Amino acid sequence: MRRLTKLSAVAAVAALALAGCGSSDSGGSDGGNKPAASKDVCKTAKGDGPKIGLAYDVGGRGDQSFNDSAYVGLKKAVEEFDATCVEGEAADGEAESAREDRLRNFAENGATTIIGVGFAYSDSVNKVAPDFPDVHFGVIDGFDPDKDVNKNVAYLGFAEEQGSFLVGVAAAEKSKSGTIGFVGGVHNDLIKKFEAGYTAGAKAAKPDIKVEVAYIQESDLKGFGDPAGGKAAATGEFDKGADVVYHAAGGSGSGVFDAAVDAGDGKWAIGVDSDQYLTATAAQKPHILTSMLKRVDTATYDFVKSVNDDKALTSYQVYDLKADGVGYATSGGFVDDIASDIDGYKAKIISGEIKVPTTP
């Protein structure tokens, strides 16, 4: 009996391991367009320029959104400045100390420019930065949690409300029913900015438009990784008559796209952070009106460049429409007919004629 069970234990482990091997073999043959994931610039870069540390948020490289965008910026910087880099990725639900250790590790290994991707790095950078005064830290979407100013930290923020305003205009002009929807991943201040800009943009284009708003979670960050929840929330809005739904829900967004597909012809979804038309499935593509672009790559590259030029950015930096930090995507060509209207609003926001609210 004993021997038998040991055998079965070995078999179980072997089955898992073999499943991995066998499938990667077959995967190689029928893989279509391979994403850049398997080729990592940090593994090959051997320049003698600065050393850059990039700490990803939960999701890491390959999320086809936020983190991938940071990687694009990193890659550009590494190639341009002949730099080397190290990467690390946050795990779901990890302790605050794990983030600090990651940053400390980078600094002790000689990184002179360290970027934390995501607001969740704000606290850890605040703790680690004073110990390494010669290292420059940047936090995407970050904020200073206390009153002590860190001279070597830059908070790279985006004017998400401005980009959301533009897709709000697009949604309102494309809507035939007079109702549009918004699905947020988590009901926090950051995502409320998206909602505020979107609603303001929609009302600017069509004052009597109705906006249905839903959030997947109140404070639990798992709202960004729950496609089933995203689909349920978006389907609810389509059922209530909405014909365009904008999501700011990270990984849950694919559920929102599925809901638009299920809702049928003439129903649209709007992507977020990156141009999601490019990564959507063939079934989803005809339903993705546009995407609100958040140029994390621009911010990442900019920050490395500033350090390289000895003019390191510090304190709060806002990447807005003017700095080309946010925008909207035109892939698919669904907004070509209203592009002049959208660009009209864009010009007004840049000139300051329209002030976009940051809270709903």
Added chain:
Amino acid sequence: MSTSTTTKNASPGLVQRLTKNWFYLTLVGIAVVSLVRIVTDTNDLDSAGTLRAAIISTCPILMAALGGLWAERAGVVNIGLEGQMILGTWGAAFFTYHYGPWVGILGAALLGMIGGLLHAVATVTFGVDHIVSGVAINLIGAGAATYLAEAVFSDYEGGGPRQLIGLDPPTIITKTPVISEAALDLADKHWFFVSDVASVVAALTTNISTLTFIIFGLVVASAWILWRTSFGLRLRSCGENPQAAETLGVNVYLYKYIAVLVSGALAGIGGGFLALVSSSGYGAGQTGGRGYIGLAAMIFGNWRPGGLLMGALTFGYTDSLRLRDTDAVHALLLLVALALLLIAALRAVRGQINGAIVMGVAGALVLAWFLLTDSVPREFTVMTPYVTTLFVLALGAQRLRMPAADGQQYRKGSAG
């Protein structure tokens, strides 16, 4: 003696009595919901769309709960359901990508079963503490799926290290001729009772995945196997008193192994549903604790198929309702209040005065909350599914009784 229900004479009477009770209970339930809908003017409370969303969000939880039932009825606590479910999401994605959705479901079951096998080897053969092993399974499941996804899905079309989207779903019944449209028309009239029944019919006949029916079929099949066959009786005896079962010649290890393997497979199918029907692909972390919710639904369902079905439905319904319409959550308060008061009345009739008073007071409090406010605060709506499920089932279940030898270590030959 719960094990004596297989006696031939008792069984037809029991079935008749149960079906009759369930029938009346359903009628009263629909009437109450209909009343609340009209009084609060919240048509989304049981519209076909809401019910469809509720069914979709119920299925994964239901499968996890059913998996838990199989394991615990054989005396093995399986808190590794979440891990097995995660393995199931990966298996569903991998096999669907290569061989289509139905093989994908089998693949989900297979991967879940591997998780179950690990748990069985650890707990049954090596006598590891069930909780310790279960936690390990959850960690291994999450880790293995992350690793396998990165190793395999990165090079697939529509894939990445964290996801694989654009998978074909199992067959969907988009429309049943005549019935779908007639039911939807009737539901839109918002009449008392009739429209509510029509909503249910419409939800069950329009845009519904065939996998949904299979899942509800699995619940019925499990109930039948565990409570109506000698195999089921032996399996349950391993959870109640394995020593006694051993003296009667039952191979306890074998039955425990079968139970835990089935348990893992069911949890895996739940994960498969999540990856193929609830959304259209694998995504890291998409289970979001549904395995644990399933386990809780089973416990509050008193380790019974009917109970866990109620638990999963309550959770699935409230979870989808708060996602679709935050205003409807306020109407839900009235529904919960009425349900509690009804159970209180039932208790009073049966002469269980203490229970009736507790339920009555709870019902009155919720009713007061409904009458004195216009909306439920946002912070509370997210808790709705948890609170409602806890409330209804914890107060509704009279006495929770788990299998007597549940979670205990059993060694062959310990009967002496």
